[in-house]
Amino acid sequence: MTFKGVIDSFGENSLGHGPYIKIPDTIFEAMLKLSPDKRIKCTLNYLVTVSRAMSPKGDFHYILLNKEVLKLANVTISDTVNVELQPDQSKYGIEITEEMEEVLFSDPEGSTLFHQLTPGKQRTLITIVNKIKSSQLRIERSFVILAHLKKLKGQIDFKILQQDFKDYRNKMRF
Missing domain, CATH: 1.20.930 (Transcription Elongation Factor S-II; Chain A)
Known part of the structure; x- marks a missing residue:
């Protein structure tokens, strides 16, 4: 599933600071059916793929990113990005060496x-x-x-x- 998202950043809170992408409700609901444990693979701008969880925050769900991912995707806060989500089928919800x-x-x-x-x-x-x-x-x-x-x-x-x-x-x- 694909959508265009905007890189945003949480203010100071219990999670600390962090860039994230809000997941549209319709995409979240569809992905939840494919991945009930909420573990997904997220590809940004067709450049970088990371294993993440779809996390809740208030009345929305998001994908938490980090500076390294933003650098690899060549994006910054407030940029619009192409996002592709797919269920993470790996054994641990993350690649293992x-x-x-x-x-x-x-x-x-x-x-x-x-x-x-x-x-x-x-x-x-x-x-x-x-x-x-x-x-x-x-x-x-x-x-x-x-x-x-x-x-x-x-x-x-x-x-x-x-x-x-x-x-x-x-x-x-x-």
């Missing part, structure tokens, strides 16, 4: 704990790995995440996880 998939496959205990997390927490951890450009670092991050889950018996403490990443990197240095 091959490296993380392999680490999950190679560690059944860690994989079980990972899959017991809520889908949102799974996506957050996948995003942490997806941000890394180096294949080796993606593997390392994936291993550290699963070790963290095992250490905390299936729980996540992001402050401790950040320290776990640092400790692992420091341990690898000579």
